[in-house]
Amino acid sequence: MALFLIQSIYAQEIIWLSNTPPASMKDNVRASGMHRLSALKKGDTKKKKVYKTNADSTKKFKRKKKKSSYSSYGAVTNYVQWIRKGNSIQKPAYICIDDSTDYQLKLISPTGNEEKIELVKSKNCYLKFELNEEGYYNAYLIIKKAIGDTLYINIAKAELLSHSCRNGHHKKLEARPVMHYPEITEFEIIRERHPWEDFHYFSSSGEKESYKAFYKDKVAENVKITLYTEKGWSKTMHTDKNGKVNVQFLQDYFSKWQELNKRKIHYYMLAAEYTVQDTNEYKGKTYPYVHYTLTMSDGYRPARTMYTSMVWGLIVFLTVTIVSIAGIFIYKERRKKPYKELKFDEH
Amino acid sequence: MRKLKIKRYIDNSNVSRFRFWIQIISFFIFVYGGYFFIEIASRLPIFSCPYVQGSPGGCYLIGVQHELNTTWESMLSFRGLGILTSLGIFLLFFIFLNKAWCGFVCPLGTLQDWITKLRKFLGFSFTRYDEMSFKRLKSIKYILLVLLILIPLGIRNSFFGIHVPHGMHTPFCQICPARIILPLFTGDTSQIFIDFTDTTTIIMTSLGMMIAALFLVGSFVKKRFFCFFCPMSALQYIFSKISLLRMTKDGDKCTRCGNCYRVCDVGIREIADDIISKNIVKDDCMLCVKCVEACPEDDCLKISFAGMPIFNASQEGFFKRYTGSSLTEYIKSIEPNKENENESK
Amino acid sequence: MKVNKDRYERMKKTGSIHYAMEIKKNLAEITDDFPDNPQSMEYFYKRFEEYTIGNLHEGKKVIASMCVHVPLELIYATGGTPVRICAGAYATDQIGAEFLPAKTCPMVKSTLGAVYLDILPGNIKPELIVNPTTCDQKKKMGEIADEIDKPFFTLEVPPTKDSEEARQYWNRVVKKFVKKLEQTTGTKLTRRRLKKAIKTVAKAQAVYRRFDQIRRSAPVIYGKDAILVTNSYFFDDIENWTIQVEKLNQELEERIKNKQTVGKANSPRILLTGSPSIFPNMKLPLLIEKLGGIVVNEEFCSTSRMIWDTVAVDEWFLYDMVPAVADRYLKPSTCPNFTPNTDRERKLLRDIKDFQVDGVIYQTFTGCQLYDMESRRIGKILEDNGTQTLYIESDYNPDDFGQLTTRLEAFLDSLKNKK
Structure with missing residues (x-):
């Protein structure tokens, strides 16, 4: 009973990695590539003054801004993820990790190499890293804490798909592999890939996704998983005997087509909690229980059906087909000028 | 001077039949190859369309449109090197076959040849451009080539204060019939659509659908209808001499x-x-x-x-x-008849 | 010209006799004055012996043609049998002179005379006489058709072949011609028939090209015999002709193997060009070869120009086959009736190279303006090429024999000395 209480108190402090920058950093961050991953603009450390005195200076500022924007394209791109706390996605609580906390950062490339990731603590606190390979990177922030006889391990995970169409599409088939790393974290959740996925895949509203929980390389049954969306919806599920939960993102976005932004990303966050009775050693002490909290955030876009129409496509296609056939027929008929009226019977 | 036996054999051979089979094989490779884990390369000098699920490669045109969707400044950085590299890859493939890429390998070209076969089967006559129209329409492929270079540049840079809307990214792919028609061969109808996001996308996707329709009708009445307007053909011709x-x-x-x-x-x-x-x-x-x-x-x-x-x-x-036959075969086939005829006289 | 029946009968009788005599005499010269004629040539000699007595293509619908612009494939495909009636006989030339001015081309006069008197090769009875408008004489000859009551059909040949307009025009003319043929023979043009006709003619072309190739590689046949071979293409059944030329080819190849050549090693190799030598007008080639030269190639509309060029079709349908056939009779033609006619210059230069020609003899018939007018330009081009050229103006009259002998002797001697 006591255990449950502590657990529920701790659950309030879900820590997760988010792609959405805090308001204060918005100007220094850009959305990079097809998957709109947050990346730093070059020279973001210098603060820019915002003139608001009169219209002239605003213009000047705008021109200046335009010149500086996108200037970092082509150079090394620093991608960032923000550390957030709490289960509200709309009202983000951006936090930082102080040095007293026991934390660990990991970034694994699609080919399984460990790559550099660092915690930057300036005015804003974020994780900074580079994505040089094509495919899914896994980023982990693991925080360990011992309370009573339980070891609490908070894993904030992000699956980041790195792809730029400008680099070509030759490794198309390698977009899919699902990687999980028991040597980094014994408990892990991965999003299952659809068979048709490629580097351009992005979840969309209405889409069904499934997530699979692992513990020590085996599927973990009955894991409590809660899904929080930007719109404020939440749903708690438990994994089945295959360690899976199925999620369908609600198609709750209805607007006129002129107002619909097909590139708008709606974020969601997934939090899983799992307690195991397994002796663990931590800082010289043994703990009979381990409580894992794993978070993972990603986004989805409006469904294609909300802004495209196959029927209209077919209508245009068929109309043009019929009109052009008729046009050719009429043209040929009208060209029956002298001597052309002599037609041969092919049979 | 007597010709070598092998040379004579090749010169007497029916290359069109050989081409027909090569085209079938390459069509399968470039439309379904991906399903068999075939990967060739991107930046190919043919319409190996990345929109096709099973495509084992990529067309250079989509690559160049993506790459040029960048600023002048970054083009001078190592991004520029990337642009040159992919041009290099394109040329590396291109110099081996010259324009035979179009005639032997390109899946869209093959498709047009098949439509021609269908027309022949149905017994419809083909049309040809008259001399004037031919000369006039010839330049369209160059115009398309210039546009597909300038429009992506115009998205990230401004030309005399004009910014091209982002909806015009990869403009040629949006109107290319290969994007719409080739995926149909893998059962993928998802490219048949009108995108109602904004006016640009409506125009571009409608144009795409129209051109796809014109492609089918056009190649039915005219042999290699689309190739005449293909910007890839224009691009290839620039380098044709070094092939x-x-x-x-x-x-x-x-x-x-x-x-x-x-x-x-x-x-x-x-x-x-x-x-x-x-x-x-x-x-x-x-x-x-x-x-x-x-x-x-x-x-x-x-x-x-x-x-x-x-x-x-x-x-x-x-x-x-x-x-269809050698001379001796022919003589053998007509000789007996003729002898009978002459005798009866 | 109205003549009473008696006079016509008299003319026909005497004309026929003169004609038969001329043929016999010329044929004898061809066969008897030369030793060691190829065995396979017997067939061709026989064809010409039967020239006046036989009943050629009996029971078939014969379409008589002139010049090289009449699409033979279309005639075959509409159930007709083409016979080219361009004539070389002095006997009929004199008859023709009753209709046309004395200075008219002898070939036109001779042909007209033959048509008028109905003494055509093999005594054919043509259903239609196709008369292409290749030169002024031909055009005016066509106008006499009504007068002599013969079924003439004017095939309009454009004056130029390079322009697209000319091509379109010619294509239309050919279409019209097909309709006329269909009416005449009562057989419709079909895909299958035309395809077969194209292939049949192509086989004859293939066999002729082999013959040509043999003449290039070694002097194993006299020009006078080669001219007879191509001349018999005028009227012979095309399949028979193909078989016989193939037999001749095989014999000639044997001769190449046995090094059984004609003439001597230093015999000048002559190319004939200009107005065509048509049997029995074999004056020029016979004289050259009697004087020790060898005619290795003839750039005549009665020889290579008639058979050489091929039809290529992309789609075996009438919409493509008919224009393909039409193009074949227009585009590659080197007839001087076209302007510009640079293709003839190029063809001559090519032939001079391919056949290792020592000298060119340019024959012009009296009154043949087109060849006459082109002779200066061609002469200059040949001179620039370093080829000696002899220009000869002649007609069907055997009177100039002596004068010709002198000139040819001198020319051949100079070529021999050069060798």
Whole structure:
């Protein structure tokens, strides 16, 4: 009973990695590539003054801004993820990790190499890293804490798909592999890939996704998983005997087509909690229980059906087909000028 | 001088039949190859469309449109090197086959040849552009090529204060019939759509649908209808002279009989009338080699690879291909009848 | 010209006799004055012996043609049998002179005379006489058709062949011609028939090209015999002709193997060009070869120009086959009736190279303006090429024999000395 209480108190402090920058950093961050991953603009450390005195200076500022924007394209791109706390996605609580906390950062490339990731603590606190390979990177922030006889391990995970169409599409088939790393974290959740996925895949509203929980390389049954969306919806599920939960993102976005932004990303966050009775050693002490909290955030876009129409496509296609056939027929008929009226019977 | 046996065999062979099978094989590779874990390369000089699920490669045009969707400044950085690298990859593939990529490999070209076969099966006659229209329409592919370079640049940069809307990214792919039609062969109908996001996307996707329809109707009445407007063809022609595969013409041997022009799918007049140029590969040419097959003058038209002759025009080959049998076979077949006839007289 | 029946009968009788005599005499010269004629030539000699007595193509619908612009494939495909009636006989030339001015081309006069008197090769009875408008004489000859009551059909040949307009025009003319043929023979043009006709003619072309190739590689046959071979293409059944030329080819190849050549090693190799030598007008080639030259090639509309060029079709349908056939009779033609006619220059230069020609003899018939007018330009081009050229103006009258002998002797001697 006591255990449950502590657990529920701790659950309030879900820590997760988010792609959405805090308001204060918005100007220094850009959305990079097809998957709109947050990346730093070059020279973001210098603060820019915002003139608001009169219209002239605003213009000047705008021109200046335009010149500086996108200037970092082509150079090394620093991608960032923000550390957030709490289960509200709309009202983000951006936090930082102080040095007293026991934390660990990991970034694994699609080919399984460990790559550099660092915690930057300036005015804003974020994780900074580079994505040089094509495919899914896994980023982990693991925080360990011992309370009573339980070891609490908070894993904030992000699956980041790195792809730029400008680099070509030759490794198309390698977009899919699902990687999980028991040597980094014994408990892990991965999003299952659809068979048709490629580097351009992005979840969309209405889409069904499934997530699979692992513990020590085996599927973990009955894991409590809660899904929080930007719109404020939440749903708690438990994994089945295959360690899976199925999620369908609600198609709750209805607007006129002129107002619909097909590139708008709606974020969601997934939090899983799992307690195991397994002796663990931590800082010289043994703990009979381990409580894992794993978070993972990603986004989805409006469904294609909300802004495209196959029927209209077919209508245009068929109309043009019929009109052009008729046009050719009429043209040929009208060209029956002298001597052309002599037609041969092919049979 | 007697020709080598192998050379004679090749010169007498029916390359069109060989081409037909090569086209089928390459169509399957470039549309379904991905399903069999075949990966060739991106930046190919053909419409190996990345929108096709099973495509084992990528068309250079989509690559160049993506790459040029960048600022001037970053083009001077190592991004520029990337642009040059992919041009290099394109050229690396291109120099081997020259425009034969169009005639032998391109899946969209193959599709048009199949539509032509269908038309022939149904017994409809084809049309040809008259001389004036041919000259006038010829430039469209160059205009498309220039646009597909300038529009992506215009998205990230401003030309005299004009910014191209982002909806115009990869503008040629949006209107390219390969994007809409080739995925249908893998059962993927998702490219048939009108995108109602904004006015730009509505216009571009509608244009795409229209051009796809015109593609089907056009290639039914005209051989290689789309190739005449293909910006890839224009791009290839710029580099055609450095290619290893060449087609040359010996004007002295030409009688200007026009056989080559008659069989030319794209209707190049110069092939028959030009008796001065040695290199006879024109911008619309796709090196399908039908003209060489139709040329009855020994060594008048020649296909060579890096100076090595591959396929030459020959009298013997011409008569074999066009009459379907060798002379001795023919004589044997008509001789008995004729003898009977003469005796009965 | 109205003549009474008696006079016509008299004319026909005497004309026929003169004609038969002329043929016999000329044929004897061809066969008897030369030793060691190829065995396979017997067939061709026989064809010409039967020239006046036989009943050629009996029961078939014969379409008579002139010049090289009449699409033979279309005639075959509409159930007709083409016979080219361009004539070389002095006997009929004199008859023709009753209709046309004395200075008219003898070939036109001779042909007209033959048509008028109905003494055509093999005594054919043509259903239609196709008369292409290749030169002024031909055009005006066509106008006499009504007068002599013969079924003439004017095939309009454009004055130029390079322009697209000319091509379109010619294509239309050919279409119209097909309709006329269909009416005449009562047989419709079909895909299958035309395809077969194209292939049949192509086989004859293939066999002729082999013959040509043999003449290039070694002097194993006299020009006078070669001219007879191509001349018999005028009227012979095309399949028979193909078989016989193939037999001749095989014999000639044997001769190449046995090094059984004609003439001597230093015999000048002559190319004939200009107005065509048509049997029995074999004056020029016979004289040359009697004087020790060898005619290795003839750039005549009665020889290579008639058979050489091929038809290529992309789609075996009438919409493509008919224009393909039409193009073949226009585009590669080197007839001087076209302007510009640079293709003839190029063809001559090519032939001079391919046949290792020592000298060119340019024959012009009296009154043949087109060849006459082109002779200066061609002469200059040949001179620039370093080829000696002899220009000869002649007609069907055997009177100039002596004068010709002198000139040819001198020319051949100079070529021999050069060799």
